[in-house]
């Protein structure tokens with residue numbers, strides 16, 4: 032990281048620059064223009080020196096020079112913010128694809144760099160794009176809303192991420208609710224089946240409610256409004272005490288089809304696997320439709336998305352085809368199990384407990400592994416013993432392996448699904464020589 036040159040960059044930033052000297056960014060105030068250019072240079076330097084893909088460092092440098100750079104870069108665009116515990120990166124990609132079907136350029140942080148510096152890098156990389164579709168960390172939504180004045184906010188779901196963050200999701204929902212109260216003009220696209228999400232968006236005037244489903248109920252047994260027990264039936268959820276209930280949805284995921292706001296039914300036919308991605312696609316269609324996109328035109332663009340930031344990619348390795356699935360928390364593991372091949376193919380599970388994973392692995396006990404019975408299971412990762420104990424209790428037979436290559440050697444030629452949490456996923460990708 033070129034920190035030594037920062038004072039020099041800042042000095043340069045204060046020098047007046049001729050309006051024509053930087054093409055394409057003339058709308059921006061001078062300071063923001065310089066910050067953007069310097070950020071781009073730092074990003075290129077970072078890529079050239081092999082210290083990352085440059086998307087974050089460029090934003091960091093830009094923000095040092097112009098702290099309000101995110102606001103400057105967002106002005107005049109239609110901004111969509113996508114947040115929630117699971118599915119942010121994939122949904123961001125799908126929303127960008129759906130809006131792109133209208134022939135418009137879209138700026139997007141496609142690789143999941145979802146803090147302020149990542150957003151700055153995404154926007155400064157596409158200065159002329161009239162649309163911006165940005166993944167936002169769920170805890171930072173209020174701050175990023177304030178900075179970017181979004182036209183649409185997409186709320187996917189809220190569940191515990193790692194054990195040490197479990198208590199936070201109620202607080203996150205409350206902060207979302209407060210942020211919407213302060214910005215009544217924003218349109219929200221929200222999952223009606225997630226009680227915390229529905230409560231957070233409950234006072235928003237303009238909402239596209241989506242029946243996107245909720246497989247994971249463990250974090251929403253209680254009413255977000257009054258704390259009483261929530262009841263669930265085929266119509267959804269409701270509180271017997273205060274009357275809070277699932278809002279009626281205009282967009283519905285029905286099996287593998289989408290029912291749009293006008294009642295038209297279409298098969299989704301996605302290349303991405305699993306029910307969670309079908310939900311994400313319906314959310315994306317609801318967003319694009321808000322901007323006037325045609326569902327028939329948008330669908331082929333969604334179908335053409337085959338992998339997202341290395342996830343769902345199939346990688347050949349010594350005669351086996353490895354399919355890589357990232358799952359970071361209990362709800363994510365449940366979704367990943369849903370994606371596993373129905374042919375009883377082997378699966379490798381890998382768990383680490385480094386910083387980004389959460390140090391505490393007790394969340395492993397929240398997941399039901401019985402679905403893995405009868406399938407060859409291999410267990411890897413720095414915390415494979417924790418996972419092994421858990422599988423033992425669920426009577427799932429497994430073998431311990433040291434890494435992805437040993438797993439490859441232990442299974443017959445053919446398909447192997449790999450489910451890993453965050454740093455384990457990155458390690459596996461590095462072993463397989465995947466960098467993008």
Ligand SMILES: [Zn+2]
Nearest residue numbers: 254257270273
């Ligand atoms: Zn209630």
